[in-house]
Amino acid sequence: MDENRALDFVPQKEIVYNKLLPYSDRLDQESNEILAKIKNNLGRAVQLKELWPGVLFWTRKLSTYIRLHGRKFSKEDHILFIKLLYELVTIPKLEISMMQGFARLLVNLLKKKELLSREDLELPWFPLYEMLERILYSKTEHLGLNWFPNSVENVLKTLVKSCRYFPKNATLEMLQEWRPLMCPFDVTMQKAISYFELFLPTTLPPELHHKGFKLWFDELIDLWGSVQNLPGWEGNLVNLFARLASDTIGYIDWDPYIPKIFTRILRSLNLPVGSSQVLVPRYLTNAYDIGHVVIWISSMLGGPSKQAQRKLSGLFNSITSFYHPSNNGRWLMKLMKLLQRLPASIVWRLHRERFKKPSWLTPVPDSHKLTEQDITDFVECMKQPVLLAMFSKTGSLEAAHALQNLALMRPELVIPPVLEKTYPALETLIEPHQLTATLSCVIGVARSLVSGSKRFPEGPTHMLPLLMRALPGVDPNDFSKCMITFQFIATFATLVPLVDCSSAILERDDLSEVERELCSATAEFEDFVLQFMDRCFALIESSTLEQTREETETEKMTHLESLVELGLSSTFSTILTQCSKDIFKVALEKVFNFATTNIFETRVAGRMVADMCRAAAKCHPEESLKLFVPHCYNAITHLTVNEDVLHEEELDKELLWNLQLLSEITRVDGDKLLQYRGQLVQILQQTLYLKCKQGYTLSCNLLHHLLRSTALIYPTEYCSISEGFDRPLSEYFPIKDWGKPGDLWNLNIHWHVPTKEEISFIFYVLDTFLQPELVKLQRHADGEFEMSRDDRLQSLTIIQHCLMGSGSLLPSLNGEKITDLVPSLVSLEETSLYMGIDFGEYKFLFIVLDHILENSEDDTKSLFLIIKIIGDLLHFRGSHKHEFDSRWKSFNLVKKSMENRLHGRKKHIRALLIDRVMLQHELRKLTVEGCEYKTIHRDLLKDLLCLSTSAYSQVRSKAQQVFFTALGTYNFCCRDVIPQVLEFLKPGRQDITQQQFKGALYCLLGNHNGVCLANLHDWDCIVQTWPAIVSSGLSKAMSLEKPSIVRLFDDLADKIHRQYETIGLDFNVRHGILFKKYEKLINYLLDCLNQRNLPWKFEHIAIGFLSLLLRDDHPLPVQAIRFFVQSLNHDALVVRKMSISAVAGILKQLKRPHKKIKINPYELSGVSEPSEILAGDRQDNQWVKYNSSRLPKTRKDWEAYVIILSCNLCKTPHILFKLQGEQIIYEHFSDTKFIEQLINFLSLEDRKGKDKFNPRRFCLFKGLFRNFDDAFLPILKPHLERLVADSHESTQRCVAEIIAGLIRGCKHWTFAKVETLWKLLCPLIRTALSNITVETYSDWGTCIATACESRDPRKLHWLFEMLMESPVNGEGGSFVDACRLYVLQGGLAQQEWRVPELLHRLLQYLEPKLTQVYKNVRERIGSVLTYIFMIDVSLPKTLQTSSPRISDFTSRILVKLKPLMDADEEIQNHVVEENGIGEQDERTQAIKLLKTVLKWLMASAGRSFSTAIEEQLHLLPLLFKIAPVENDDSYDELKRDAKTCLSLMSQGLLYPHQIPLVLQVLNQTAGSSSWHARYTVLTYLQTMVFYNLFTFLNDEETVKDVQWLVIRLLEDEQLEVREIAATTLGGLLQCNFLNMDASMQTHFEKLCKTRLPKKRKRDPGAVMDTIPPADLVKRHAGVLGLSACILSSPYDVPTWMPQLLMDLSVHLNDTQPIEMTVKKTLSNFRRTHHDNWQEHKQQFTDDQLLVLTDLLVSPCYYA
Secondary structure, X not given: OOOOOOOOOOOOEEOHHHXXXXXXXXXXXXXXXXXHHHHHXXXXXXXXXXXXXXXXXXXXXXXXXXXXXXXXXXXXXHHHHHHHHXXXXXXXXXXXXXXXXXXXXXXXXXXOHHXXXXXXXXXXXXXXXXXXXXXXXXXXXXXXXXXXXXXXHHHHHXXXXXXXXXXXXXXXXXXHHHHHHOOOOOOHHHHHHHHXXXXXXXXOOHHHHHHOHHHOHHHHHXXXXXXXXXXXXXXXXXXXXXXXXXXXXXXXXXXXXXXXXXXXXXXXXXXXXXXXXXXXXXXXXXXOOHHHHHHHHHHHOOOOOOHHHHHHHXXXXXXXXXXXXXXXXXXXXXXXXXXXXXXXXXXXXXXXXXXXXXXXOOOOOHHHOOOHHHHHHHHHHHHHHHXXXXXXXXXXXXXXXXXXXXXXXXXXXXXXXXXXXHHHHHHOOOOHHHHHHHHHHHHHHHHHHHHOOOXXXXXXXHHHHHHHHHHHHOOOOOHHHHXXXXXXXXXXXXXXXXXXXXXXXXXXXXXXXXXXXHHHHHXXXXXXXXXXXXXXXXXXXXXXXXXXXXXXXXXXXXXXXXXXXHHHXXXXXXXXXXXXXXXXXXXXXXXXXXXXXXXXXXXXXXXXXXXHHHHHHHHOXXXXXXXXXXXXXXXXHHHOOOHHHHHOOOOOHHHHHHHHHHHHHOOOOHHHHHHHHHHHHHHHHHHXXXXXHHHHHHHHHHHHHHHHHHHOOEEOOXXXXXXXXXXXXXXXXXXXXXXXXXXXXXXXXXXEOOOHHHHHHHXXXXXXXXXXXXXXXXXXXXXXXXXXXXXXXXXXXXXXXXXXXXXXXXXXXXXXXXXOOOOOOOOOOOOOOXXXXXXXXXXXXXOOHHHHHHHOOOOHHHHHHHHHHHHHHHHOOOOOHHHHHHHHHHHHHHHHHHOOOOOOOOOOOHHHHHHHHHHHHHHHHHOOOOEOOEHHHHHHHHHXXXXXXXXOHHHHXXXXXXHHHHHHHEOOHHHHHHXXXXXXXXXXXXXXXXXXXXXXXXHHHOOOOOOXXXXXXXXXXXXXXXXXXXXXXXXXXXXXXXXXXXXXXXXXXXHHHHHOOOOOOOOOOOXXXXXXXXXXXXXXXXXXXXXXXXXXXXXXXXXXXXXXXOOOOOOOOHHHHHHHHHHOOOOOHXXXXXXXXXXXXXXXXXXXXXXXXXXXXXXXXXXXXXXXXXXXXXXXXXXXXXXXXXXXXXXXXXXXXXXXXXXXXXXXXXXXXXXXXXXXXXXXXXXXXXXHHHHHXXXXXXXXXXXXXXXXXXXXXXXXXXXXXXXXXXXXXXXXXXXXXXXXXXXXXHHHHHHHHHHHHHHHOOHHHHHHHHHHHHHHHHHHHHOOOOOOHHHHHXXXXXXXXXXOXXXXXXHHHHHHOOOOOXXXXXXXXXXXXXXXXXXXHHHHHHOHHHHHHXXXXXXXXXXXXXXXXXXXXXXXXHHHHHOOOOOOOEOOOOOOOHHHHHHHHHHHHHHHHHOOOOOOOOOOOOOOOOOOOHHHHHXXXXXXHHHHHHHHHHHOOOOOHHHHHOOHHHHHHHOOOOOOOOOOHHHHHHHHXXXXXHOOOOOHHHHHHHHHHHHHHHOOOOHHHHHHHHHHHHHHHHXXXXXXXXXXXXXXXXXXXXXXXXXXXXXXXXXXXXXXXXXXXXXXXXXXXXXXXXXXXXXXXXXXXXXXXXXXXXXXXXXXXXXXXXXXXXXXXXXXXXXXXXXXXXXXXXXXXXXXXXXXXXXXXXXXXXXXXXXXXXXXXXXXXXXXXXXXXXHHXXXXXXXXXXXXXXX
């Protein structure tokens, strides 16, 4: 690298590809100039505090600079840029759109972590936290006072992730800030944990670890361990641990947690177990993010203890069978993701440990680096699932990705099995899916296969056989097969030079065995290329236009055909690029003959053939042109000798074909074309003026390609070795270069740069063909001579093709700058980039558009061309944006499929690297964003606007697309254009047609990703556009009858609402002016609304706009407040809805600030401060709790409380209104008529059955009562009393909304006011609850819950005492009871831990009532119990809570359930369903009680944090007894509930100390007399073991216990129990919980040999008496055991299997049920092994195969 270039600093990291451009020597100077400008102007703008437009403009320039030059600035500059942007981003109240722009740039500057260490840079964390708090948890957004875009959350999170250069004490400060939020019962927990996940720094160096993760690790991991039911925040904790693990490999010992971690990962995959599993919905929504799980796993591997790898192998063993293609379900995507990401993550870790440049980040200690053995173990454990997943239903992409990474590490383990599957797939014709799957996997491993590393030297020998066998895949009848084959062949051809080296065997003697083999194989290359060409010719012949379509159909290519064309041409050109000269010559000969002996139609087949010829010409232009040009020249000259040809409408096919061929082969290296220039120009002169459109279009293509090839800069070869292959074998041995990457530092690209000669040739061509056309058109416009439409079209076509060909040489448009668009104190000048060519001078005449528009607006074809020409003049510099984008995309795809992530450092194939350099050159050409806006651009834009409002819709839409692109290109031109567009919408104009009106609206709307003129973030623009849109409703051209116009206005309003973000009012010196503009806009809109006869639609649009203008930093002007308050009673529902939201927002703006005072909780409670923080019920938080003996029932107590909770008794009396706004609201709401009408409107029904409690209305009332105390109560009181008595749904909802608003609004009232309020409210709520109906109970629940949210329970004591009176009293029937409980539950749940006393009272009250008869009351009580016990959790470092205990409760219940426990007979649901007089017996009571308890267990499974395992265990035996065995829904409620409960409990997470207890209960039940119970024990066991797999495996004793339990039940006397035991055993074997060991095998074999007495001739009467049942059971148990072992490996044949099958076959003729079992087993074995029987056969000896064949083939009937 040449030091001391034009730079006077060491660049941080520049884009290497810039050095390879042909003009790289000029780039340093260019970048210096641009950087200096950026630094100078940016600094100046910041000093002048001019954020807009100065800072914004120059930060954009900086991000463009980074895109073109990388981080080409010194370290000091880098740090300064970062600090400056950090300051800018964290400016408080910064406008959101600016904040996002700055944030994205800052993220970009911080992207490469290794460039700046913690010593270089330190950023504070608090400003970021404040910003997140302000935006993501905004207090005013829901009231419509702030509008944030949807993307803001992701931008902010990415920003924080990039900014983690926090000071070393940051961790401690963060913990102090967020620990108080950690209350697991509250939503704040989610907030705290997600902040921890985002902010906590994990990259501190080891010596600072005590200030980093050691402060929180133990606490958080214990918290994670103690939560069982996956709350929403558990995922965030996992993400945090994953990041920590990856940043501190080797510094944390994960071993104690590993079983826990893997068990939870397995649970999080949500795999189905058993047949009738009920899923907990929460597990689906809150599951872990696989991306983070993978990072966590890959960071724990390695190190001295191999525990993580063992568990990982266990994990894959247990889930492997789920990968089999016959399984499918919603869990499959997760499994596939796991499969794809894990190897990638390990490769990344290896790269970091072995190949990455060391940087300031903590390196992995040697003791924990991955060893060779670790890698092998890892690849081994992944191999099986990956090979199964190749054929999965979701496609083979994930598997191919995984294989690519595994093959980088251990090719010898992964590639052979893939090849084993590929060869047979290539042979079969009947399974195309199998072929596409295997081929895409081989493409993934291609590079590892071809390069033949030390580990896998025989890899390359597979290449030729694979290529030859893939050829039949080029098949015209199967599209997907064809495409994958092209990709396959192209991939291998890119990697390998196709050179015949067979002669080297004789010449060289230093070859290894493999190399000799390869040399002799390479003789087949030529054969391969020729066969491939034959296949392609066949493909082309079968897709000619005549064959595939009728004459009448379209003539264009279909989408599929164009894809095939692309695949064919790129594959063929790859092959020819990689060929040796000899093979190329043969191929060229062949393609030339094919192209010249046939004549093709020019639409489909012709294009494909021409593409193949072009590929040949590109590779070796001289040889190819020598053949093709003379041939085409002669043919064309011969056919155009006659003058008549010029005027023929339909031309000879041969002429067209030769023209097409010639136009394609001229797309080659420019200087090779010059020697044929005479002939080419002559042909152009003969054919450009043909009358036939098809003819002259082909000729124009020739012109375009001729100019393009000579004018552009491009690389001329893409060979995989820069020196080429044409050297004698003695000095160059191609086989060494198989799969070799290009060398970035010596790429030696051969560029084509236009020479003087070529440039003069270009201008000669332009003079000859372009100039006459321009003159002709000029004269035509002046009216000197007539041109027919077709002539004009031909003329324009020629001009357009000239422009396209020579665009890169033409000078940019000149003209005056237009300067006065924006006021700025900083220069907003443009920076220009060097394109590699100095522009030639060429006079360019503008076409006169107006003439065509006046005389023939219906000549749409010419207009299309004119639009294209204007577009090219504005944007075209030699390449189009959309082409560039698609090339960038495909470059990235190819890169992904062939990259080597292990070694990294851009070790790509040479062709890819050249492509990337070329893309860099094009990127520079396309970077013209923010061009200066000159007068000539203004004229062109005017023309475009004129075309965008033309009468023809197609012309309009084409012109609009070009118009939108231009708007995004020129600085500030929108301000210039908007008035011109709005002209069309003015209400007064008489001369506007509907089409122009629509065109103008479309121009305002913009396209989906470009600029939207109607909604620029700029007051000047909005002040013009919004009122114009509204008042256009009065325009003559506007008609609401036309659906298209109505739809346009809807889209406009919708887009403005979607994209609007609050625009700042004070971001520079001039903020007084902005306030004026803001008020001006509001007044304009109100004026529009006051116009008479404005259509209703526009009224709604205007009100919508007004509601967007509410802000939290500036109150709404008074006239707008009056408008909104009046609109509360508008006739239209939409308007009322908007007004309700708006008035709620206005009330928030008018809210008086309350003083806050700090208090010390320790002083209040008289306790000294503790040394360490504990959670739970402590002395110092007693005072916040609800204590009925100390409630504030007098004014004095109340004020003592108020001082604690708020200090605002010094409120002003209400006569002094602070603002006019308050006055308006006060007047309206004191007006009885207004209120009456409002209440009537509010109690109307909106959509029947769909309405819910409306939070907007609640906010409105809360605001009213908060701002005006009880001023409006007297007026509202009669209404409330009336509404409560009416049991209609909508009236009840209305009153519930008002009451919730009242309760929340009275937070700061004086005691007297509050007391009178509750005297009014209590009777109201009582009446309401007694009138409750099915439709309204959820609204009342929401009402009370909303009222209690975040409020001090002591100040609501009236409410709680009233609700607690007697919820379940039977008055009004069971429904009302259930509803009362629901409402009470809503209130208490909001209070969490502050009301233990109420919870105790409620529990005491409910316990006697648990034997409720009614199902709905039972369900509700179950749910209430969940909440009562929710607080009883055992979290780490937590004192016991004083709320009710589950253990006491269960012990009391068990006493009552005793009669059921002891009884043996079946429990029936024979309860009389009414409360008869007289006590029923204990047993019936117990059954009723049990039903309620079941409801409680079901409700708590999904909600509470931890499951109280030990307490629930005592209920298990009872549930086992009740739960039904069959899946039948006709059972009564009790049995169904019992079954659901068991299913949910079996999925619970168990701690190691609980497992023995559970097993003890299971063992005890296994001895129960009811076979139902024994059966259910097994189904419970299956799920429980799988969902706690690694916790069980961690303790060998428990594994033995489980095994013993299952084997014991195998010998059960009941047949069903034996069968389910066999299934369970099979499952446990299959997920590798148990191993198939010799002792188990001998045990079963011994059981099988239990003798049965000989069959005697029995009398028909004695059927079963002759065989003692015990022996039969034993024998059946043995057979079942063997059968379970066989079925436990459905997809392969382990070594022990053949013998077991032989053992089984003996029993085929035993007594039933044995015979049945054997038959079933064999048929299942046959079903699962049928697919791969060819492989499996090899495991058996010949004798065994004979026996098997006899068993598996059904006996023949004719024998």
